[in-house]
Amino acid sequence: MTSAVPLRTTTATADAPHRTDTAAVHAGRRDLRQLGVHVPPLEMSTTNPLPCVERGGASYEALAGGGLPPGDGSHVYQRLWNPTTARFEEAVAELEGCAQAVAFSSGMAAITACLLAARSCGKGHVVGVRPLYGGTDHVLASGLLGTEVSWARPERVAEALRPDTGLVIVETPGNPTLELVDIAAVADRCGDVPLLVDNTFATPVLQRPAEHGATLVVHSATKYLGGHGDVLAGVVATDEEWATRLRPVRALTGGVLHPLAGYLLHRGVQTLPLRVRHQSASARRLATWLTGHPAVERVYYPGLPQCDPAGLVGRQMSGPGAVVAFTVRGGGAAAAATADACELITHAVSLGGVDTLIQHPASLTHRPVTPDARPDAAVLRLSVGLEDPADLCEDLDRALRAAGRA
Numbered sequence: 001m002t003s004a005v006p007l008r009t010t011t012a013t014a015d016a017p018h019r020t021d022t023a024a025v026h027a028g029r030r031d032l033r034q035l036g037v038h039v040p041p042l043e044m045s046t047t048n049p050l051p052c053v054e055r056g057g058a059s060y061e062a063l064a065g066g067g068l069p070p071g072d073g074s075h076v077y078q079r080l081w082n083p084t085t086a087r088f089e090e091a092v093a094e095l096e097g098c099a100q101a102v103a104f105s106s107g108m109a110a111i112t113a114c115l116l117a118a119r120s121c122g123k124g125h126v127v128g129v130r131p132l133y134g135g136t137d138h139v140l141a142s143g144l145l146g147t148e149v150s151w152a153r154p155e156r157v158a159e160a161l162r163p164d165t166g167l168v169i170v171e172t173p174g175n176p177t178l179e180l181v182d183i184a185a186v187a188d189r190c191g192d193v194p195l196l197v198d199n200t201f202a203t204p205v206l207q208r209p210a211e212h213g214a215t216l217v218v219h220s221a222t223k224y225l226g227g228h229g230d231v232l233a234g235v236v237a238t239d240e241e242w243a244t245r246l247r248p249v250r251a252l253t254g255g256v257l258h259p260l261a262g263y264l265l266h267r268g269v270q271t272l273p274l275r276v277r278h279q280s281a282s283a284r285r286l287a288t289w290l291t292g293h294p295a296v297e298r299v300y301y302p303g304l305p306q307c308d309p310a311g312l313v314g315r316q317m318s319g320p321g322a323v324v325a326f327t328v329r330g331g332g333a334a335a336a337a338t339a340d341a342c343e344l345i346t347h348a349v350s351l352g353g354v355d356t357l358i359q360h361p362a363s364l365t366h367r368p369v370t371p372d373a374r375p376d377a378a379v380l381r382l383s384v385g386l387e388d389p390a391d392l393c394e395d396l397d398r399a400l401r402a403a404g405r406a
């Protein structure tokens with residue numbers, strides 16, 4: 001038996017990569033015409049017939065070691081390999097300009113795999129640049145995975161490195177107040193230590209960290225890549241060496257992505273550039289409008305000049321993104337009341353979907369962060385969706401006034 005679905009659907013991408021919008025639509029799909037279908041097959045098998053003991057065994061060995069399935073073998077077992085998920089991985093790798101990508105059951109599973117892979121090379125020390133996503137901060141601070149963390153400002157990363165440092169972890173724009181970090185400058189300070197950049201907020205449409213020196217580019221694919229609030233997933237785009245190291249961690253810890261989730265993510269990626277650009281344009285309008293609102297104290301948005309002192313938008317990022325944070329006059333109580341009073345905008349954690357969400361980071365997403373590193377209680381975070389921004393402004397205005405009266 002030969003494998004019905006080729007592993008890489010194209011060999012031409014490294015030589016002639018397509019532009020982002022074209023890659024989003026076609027990456028991971030270039031063999032479909034040859035297969036006689038228009039959309040990717042959804043392959044749900046948990047186990048796969050083995051051509052014979054010898055070739056089955058060779059396939060198992062290749063996959064368990066983190067390699068790619070041999071062409072004349074079998075995918076063996078879904079925890080080792082799934083062709084539908086592999087198509088999504090191929091699309092993410094192409095969009096991020098990386099050799100390969102490895103998908104996981106969640107963003108946290110992806111970050112966990114990176115930490116375990118570094119640790120298994122004898123490098124259990126991690127340098128973390130705050131602010132980070134609450135879950136990432138928590139897993140590092142707790143030492144749950146046997147890693148030890150040193151927190152450092154971006155300009156102090158070199159001083160924090162040790163001989164056993166396995167990773168430097170950065171998020172930009174940062175969560176929740178959207179501070180930008182100069183990726184190339186931090187990569188320089190990392191020396192030989194791999195730099196992991198969480199690119200969830202920017203997406204490869206706005207920022208491609210590998211071009212600035214990142215070795216590992218991580219996404220909570222739950223957010224913009226999926227884009228519709230119905231898939232939990234993570235993905236790491238990286239070089240072949242790291243991908244080969246991550247796949248066995250995924251197989252052994254079992255944090256694999258279900259193929260239906262891989263299918264939905266691959267479909268979501270097709271509209272990613274369109275969604276991100278449209279949502280960013282609306283976010284810019286909302287950020288400007290909020291700046292002039294009497295109930296709003298301060299607005300955090302990388303598109304506002306005071307929020308981007310180093311001029312990274314235009315240089316590192318092609319646009320400021322679609323998440324806006326702001327502080328409400330009246331502190332934590334007024335911020336919480338504003339989130340509660342929204343009607344069109346859903347009061348919920350998460351971000352990056354087609355509909356607008358608002359949440360209170362100090363109570364929710366950043367609750368596990370130690371109090372001294374936790375965001376101000378007056379901060380609200382808004383993930384701007386595809387609604388008409390005029391309707392969003394009306395809803396926010398009503399909510400801010402209601403909170404002011406309470």
Ligand SMILES: *Cc1c(COP(=O)(O)O)cnc(C)c1O
Pocket residue numbers: 106107108109133135136171175198200201219220221222223232233234
């Ligand atoms: C949501 C999120 C994560 C965690 O991803 P899950 O898919 O929820 O596990 C990591 N980083 C950032 C920036 C996030 O927003």
